Amino acid sequence: xxxxxxxxxxxxxxxxxxxxxxxxxxxxxxxxxxxxxxxxxxxxxxxxxxxxxxxxxxxxxxxxxxxxxxxxxxxxxxxxxxxxxxxxxxxxxxxxxxxxxxxxxxxxxxxxxxxxxxxxxxxxxxxxxxxxxxxxxxxxxxxxxxxxxxxxxxxxxxxxxxxxxxxxxxxxxxxxxxxxxxxxxxxxxxxxxxxxxxxxxxxxxxxxxxxxxxxxxxxxxxxxxxxxxxxxxxxxxxxxxxxxxxxxxxxxxxxxxxxxxxxxxxxxxxxxxxxxxxxxxxxxxxxxxxxxxxxxxxxxxxxxxxxxxxxxxxxxxxxxxxxxxxxxxxxxxxxxxxxxxxxxxxxxxxxxxxxxxxxxxxxxxx
Ligand code: OSB
Ligand code: MG
Numbered sequence: 459x460x461x462x463x464x465x466x467x468x469x470x471x472x473x474x475x476x477x478x479x480x481x482x483x484x485x486x487x488x489x490x491x492x493x494x495x496x497x498x499x500x501x502x503x504x505x506x507x508x509x510x511x512x513x514x515x516x517x518x519x520x521x522x523x524x525x526x527x528x529x530x531x532x533x534x535x536x537x538x539x540x541x542x543x544x545x546x547x548x549x550x551x552x553x554x555x556x557x558x559x560x561x562x563x564x565x566x567x568x569x570x571x572x573x574x575x576x577x578x579x580x581x582x583x584x585x586x587x588x589x590x591x592x593x594x595x596x597x598x599x600x601x602x603x604x605x606x607x608x609x610x611x612x613x614x615x616x617x618x619x620x621x622x623x624x625x626x627x628x629x630x631x632x633x634x635x636x637x638x639x640x641x642x643x644x645x646x647x648x649x650x651x652x653x654x655x656x657x658x659x660x661x662x663x664x665x666x667x668x669x670x671x672x673x674x675x676x677x678x679x680x681x682x683x684x685x686x687x688x689x690x691x692x693x694x695x696x697x698x699x700x701x702x703x704x705x706x707x708x709x710x711x712x713x714x715x716x717x718x719x720x721x722x723x724x725x726x727x728x729x730x731x732x733x734x735x736x737x738x739x740x741x742x743x744x745x746x747x748x749x750x751x752x753x754x755x756x757x758x759x760x761x762x763x764x765x766x767x768x769x770x771x772x773x774x775x776x777x778x779x780x781x782x783x784x785x786x787x788x789x790x791x792x793x794x795x796x797x798x799x800x801x802x803x804x805x806x807x808x809x810x811x812x813x814x815x816x817x818x819x820x821x822x823x824x
Contacts, residue, residue: 463495480623480650481512494564501568503560504755506722524557562726571804583764591617591771614795617642646671669694682713702732720747748773753786
């Protein structure tokens with residue numbers, strides 16, 4: 459497929475809620491959307507980076523810069539038969555996985571559309587619906603935490619994940635566990651702790667959590683392995699995993715027993731699939747992480763979640779939980795805690811072009 463034209467757009471998106479994590483608060487987001495024009499079809503990608511480099515060094519600005527100045531010049535006007543070939547052309551670029559993934563995922567969408575197949579079929583998926591959980595930010599009180607937990611359990615979410623940070627961990631989670639003794643419950647620390655906090659983890663270990671997500675440093679596997687050795691609860695790696703190799707090393711070391719796969723963090727679908735394959739070979743379950751995506755990114759996440767190893771509920775909650783209005787149709791909402799993967803060629807969604815135009819802050823065509 460010849461990459462004839464690439465359009466970048468930066469759009470604003472206001473979350474319905476204030477989302478607090480150990481690294482900050484997000485509500486007004488800016489996202490980069492990418493449209494790839496190739497041989498009569500359009501492929502769509504969405505960069506998952508946030509405005510602030512709290513989760514990853516990549517940001518809305520670095521994604522734009524990398525796509526404009528480094529990625530597009532390496533591939534524009536060239537012909538690629540497969541995503542693997544496209545990635546090979548981008549090998550000189552170190553990192554910037556979220557920027558690369560915006561293009562790589564658009565390429566998959568275009569290929570699936572050209573083949574007249576849903577993306578999940580091209581990816582090798584095995585199911586058309588999957589269970590979803592909700593990722594819930596740090597709340598202002600234990601009372602609010604309980605209220606949020608009960609509301610999302612009521613909506614049918616199959617797993618609740620609460621963000622924690624030092625000073626806001628055992629107490630709210632204990633309260634949720636008492637109120638909802640049976641619900642699959644997890645916590646996500648986004649790297650806010652160190653091994654000196656072993657006592658906190660000892661207490662969390664008693665709550666029957668499905669896993670504890672990324673408790674320690676973003677670039678650490680060794681300390682995670684040490685912590686895992688002290689706990690019954692599995693650790694889940696998020697920030698630490700940028701490639702299939704990272705997954706192999708993490709699982710080999712015993713740094714965790716579950717992996718959160720995010721398409722942007724691992725450079726797109728091809729490497730997300732390989733990361734999934736590595737985890738499967740270790741018998742480690744994976745789930746699809748979220749980055750507060752708009753409809754294009756959410757649709758990509760849903761298609762990826764059709765692979766056999768995605769056996770745990772993903773952070774692929776209903777679009778209407780996040781947005782008053784999303785940028786694609788149909789609306790990607792879960793029912794009874796299950797998300798259906800959209801059918802039709804490619805992503806199986808159409809863009810709401812007028813809305814996107816209204817949300818656009820800048821646009822550039824290459
Ligand atoms: O750690 O999984 C994370 C959002 C932004 C950055 C990092 C994370 C998250 C979430 C939200 O947990 C997941 C979602 O609902 O999209
Ligand atoms: Mg996480």
